[in-house]
Amino acid sequence: MTAGNKPVCGAKTRQEDSAEYCGLRAGWGTDHPGTGRCKLHGGKTPGQTIKAAHEIAEREVRAVLAELDVQPVDDPLTALAQLAGQVVAWQQAIAEIVNRIGDEVRYEGKAGAEQLRAEVGLYERAMDRTNTVLSTIARLDIDGRLARIEETKAQLLMDAVQAGLAAIGVTGEQAATVKQVMARKLRAVAA
Incomplete structure (x- = not known):
């Protein structure tokens, strides 16, 4: 929701018989001001913090895409081969980061539960994507x-x-x- 051109929290208030919505600035009192719910409506919860981070990243990507002069792909085979190169490079970059963390692959979370570091999850997804793109290239006989x-x-x-x-x-x-x-x-x- 927005009030004028500034986004607001927009959470439904708890007042009975009221269809009122929170008019505080989005992300007020949180580490993500301008995005997501305010502090009073769960904006500091882990789920809302993650959701706000995704919204911020998506907004930044949309801004970058709006500035790009996007052209249609005339040669999809070459574009797929270039994508494969980028995917492999990404997977290798993440592998280097994971190698640097060494024995710190797991850590204790706030609740005391053992958790995997985010870098390990990124590496696993990078391996999956690399496999998908390379399998597609092999299946389609791109070379x-x-x-x-x-x-x-x-x-x-x-x-x-x-x-x-x-x-x-x-x-x-x-x-x-x-x-x-x-x-x-x-x-x-x-x-």
Whole structure:
């Protein structure tokens, strides 16, 4: 809820026969001012703190996305291969963080229960996502498809050059030499 342009808590008050809602500023008295419930309506509970953190992160992501010039994906195979690289890099970065915490994988929570550190959960999710993306690439034969696309592009380029040479009257041994040089250059670029 908002009052004017400032978000408010919006929790329903306990007054009987009243449809009143809390008008305090969202997150008032908490470590997440401007977001979520106020201190008087559970804003300091762990669940509300986490929910507010998610809302703040989502708001920041939406702001960044609004500033980006998002273009449609013209080549989904290459985009998926790039995503795989990012996912693997993320998984490796989280692995380094988990390796640094060493024996501190578990700790005592406020209630005395043993808990896993958040970094371990991040690492597990990163491994799952890496597996999902790499499995998708393997299942779809992305490398094979990309190779076939590049081969087709090279063949089209060779055909265009051959047609151009024929149009200007270059045939025979000269045309064969040009095709050989082009083939070597294309293989060098592909490598």
